[in-house]
Amino acid sequence: MKRTVGIIGVTGYSGQELLKILLSHPMVSIEYLGARSVKNRPRPMGEVLPQFRGAASLSIHPLNAEDAARRCEILFLCLPHGVAMGIVPRIIKKRKELRVIDLSGDFRLRSAGSYEQAYRIRHRSPALLKGAAYGLPEWRREAIRSARIVANPGCYATAALLGAVPLAKAGLLKGQGLIVDAKSGVTGAGRSLKEELLFTEVNEDLRAYRVNAHQHMPEMEQELRRVSGRSIRLTFVPHLVPLNRGIYATIYAPLARRLTEARLRAIYERRYGGEPFIRILPAGTWPEVKSVAGTNFCDIGLRLDPKGNQAIILVAIDNLGKGAAGQAVQNMNLMCGIPEAAGLLACHPRGSEDRFSLSRE
Ligand SMILES: NC(=O)c1ccc[n+]([C@@H]2O[C@H](COP(=O)([O-])OP(=O)(O)OC[C@H]3O[C@@H](n4cnc5c(N)ncnc54)[C@H](OP(=O)(O)O)[C@@H]3O)[C@@H](O)[C@H]2O)c1
Numbered sequence: 001m002k003r004t005v006g007i008i009g010v011t012g013y014s015g016q017e018l019l020k021i022l023l024s025h026p027m028v029s030i031e032y033l034g035a036r037s038v039k040n041r042p043r044p045m046g047e048v049l050p051q052f053r054g055a056a057s058l059s060i061h062p063l064n065a066e067d068a069a070r071r072c073e074i075l076f077l078c079l080p081h082g083v084a085m086g087i088v089p090r091i092i093k094k095r096k097e098l099r100v101i102d103l104s105g106d107f108r109l110r111s112a113g114s115y116e117q118a119y120r121i122r123h124r125s126p127a128l129l130k131g132a133a134y135g136l137p138e139w140r141r142e143a144i145r146s147a148r149i150v151a152n153p154g155c156y157a158t159a160a161l162l163g164a165v166p167l168a169k170a171g172l173l174k175g176q177g178l179i180v181d182a183k184s185g186v187t188g189a190g191r192s193l194k195e196e197l198l199f200t201e202v203n204e205d206l207r208a209y210r211v212n213a214h215q216h217m218p219e220m221e222q223e224l225r226r227v228s229g230r231s232i233r234l235t236f237v238p239h240l241v242p243l244n245r246g247i248y249a250t251i252y253a254p255l256a257r258r259l260t261e262a263r264l265r266a267i268y269e270r271r272y273g274g275e276p277f278i279r280i281l282p283a284g285t286w287p288e289v290k291s292v293a294g295t296n297f298c299d300i301g302l303r304l305d306p307k308g309n310q311a312i313i314l315v316a317i318d319n320l321g322k323g324a325a326g327q328a329v330q331n332m333n334l335m336c337g338i339p340e341a342a343g344l345l346a347c348h349p350r351g352s353e354d355r356f357s358l359s360r361e
Contacts, residue, residue: 003336006032006068008087009078010060013187014103016049017325018076023055025329025343027336030056031071034063069095074332078325080190081105081215082121089125092148099335100149101328107132107151108219118215134223135331137340138275139165144334152331154216155323156182156238159249161223162278162298163315166271167253168228177254177310178234180220185243185289188319208239245320246289251313261304264311268302276341277322277330287316294318296326296344 005022009015010033022028038048042061046053049060061067068075069091077084077100085106092098109115112126123129133147134140136158144150153161160180167173186202195201217236224232241248265283272278277296281287287299301314317323326344333340 002027002029003074003332003338004029004031004072005074005076005332006030006034006072007076007078008032008034008063008065008068009036011035011037011048011191012078013191013320014324014328015076015078016051017320018078018328019045019049019052021325021329021343023052027338027342028074028332030058032068032075033058033060034065034068035060036063038062065091066094069098073097073099074335075100076328076332077102077104079104080192081119085123085125085128088149089128092128099147101135101152101331101335102132102149103152103324103328105151105154105215105219107149108134108153108157109222114218114222118218134219135327136161136223137327137330137334138162138272138278139223139227141334144331145337147335150331150335152324152328154219155188155247155317155319156180156184156214156216156236156249157219157223158323158327159247159298159315159317160216160220160234160236160251162317163249163251163300163313164220164224164234164253165227166268167255167311167313168224168232169271170267171228172253172256172259172267172311173224173228173232174254174256175231176233177252178224178232179252180234180236180249181239181252182236182247182249183239183241184247184319185241185245187245188247188323189240202240203242206239206241208237211237214238243289245293245318247315247317247319247323248287248289249315251311251315253311253313255309255311258309259304259311261302261306264304265302268300272300277326277344287314289316289318292316292318292321294321296321296330298322 042059081104112123132149133143135150286301
């Protein structure tokens with residue numbers, strides 16, 4: 001039986017990417033699309049979003065969360081932080097079967113105090129924070145399966161955590177000195193108008209921003225603490241690069257014990273060997289943004305620096321794929337008991353369907 005799904009905020013970059021994936025997902029029926037900029041009456045999808053002209057006879061509705069909750073079992077919220085936390089308590093009360101996947105930062109942190117520090121606004125539904133599952137399937141599969149609210153991770157956090165958590169879990173990360181140097185394409189900042197994101201400002205430029213003060217740092221630290229059982233401090237420097245999409249994180253991880261490169265590789269291969277969307281690259285091969293663009297894959301390259309006794313972990317994802325919409329669909333599949341890779345293999349390289357059998361889960 002097909003699952004009924006809806007997207008609130010379908011006009012944004014992550015909402016559009018989600019719509020693209022859901023339109024070809026074999027096990028869902030799209031029952032609601034809503035957007036703030038659609039006023040008064042529903043409008044044909046292809047009129048509001050021309051890339052979907054002729055794709056399906058769906059309409060985009062003026063935003064009405066209660067209507068969305070009535071029609072759907074699963075709702076994706078693709079809204080700026082601060083908006084979802086005003087909507088979620090109302091709609092989950094309205095319909096007890098409803099489950100929510102929130103792409104914003106509103107339900108990622110377990111404490112309202114950490115949220116307020118990171119986002120500089122008061123949390124309006126703190127009672128829901130502890131019950132929300134952090135939606136990183138490779139590390140939180142069981143919690144995601146049964147959660148009513150899944151907080152899809154931030155795009156930078158997805159790359160940093162997929163790269164660093166295997167070492168944290170193995171007790172190999174030192175408590176301090178972890179550095180995440182990451183670059184993002186411009187869709188990572190969303191679609192709203194900002195002068196510093198104009199083509200002429202971004203093109204031919206490379207710049208750091210929010211140095212060691214980015215709002216994704218607390219969720220990285222929270223999840224590292226969760227898997228390792230202790231506090232791991234990190235330095236995080238995000239950069240904007242003139243690409244439409246893609247995240248590239250280079251992680252420098254001082255090690256608590258001496259390792260060989262073969263042992264380092266074995267840790268990652270063993271942990272991620274059965275994962276449908278993580279590819280550990282062969283020795284001497286480094287990830288490229290182009291190889292993951294438009295997919296839900298995360299590519300990881302590894303190098304040991306024996307003199308400094310540190311691991312260098314290179315991670316590439318698509319910020320709109322594994323960093324947002326692709327991961328959200330992976331979470332939905334888990335929540336619904338659908339094979340985890342369903343709907344996510346269409347744009348994958350030929351042959352991957354055999355490797356990542358849909359009957360895995
Ligand atoms: N972009 C990424 O790579 C990425 C990755 C991971 C997570 N995220 C998170 O996902 C969420 C959406 O990101 P995005 O990049 O898709 O943003 P976006 O392109 O800026 O789109 C935002 C969407 O939210 C709607 N919206 C804006 N303000 C609203 C309000 N006050 N009330 C109701 N609707 C409102 C917009 O509606 P209209 O356009 O119709 O006005 C649009 O549909 C954000 O929380 C972001 O942090 C984004």
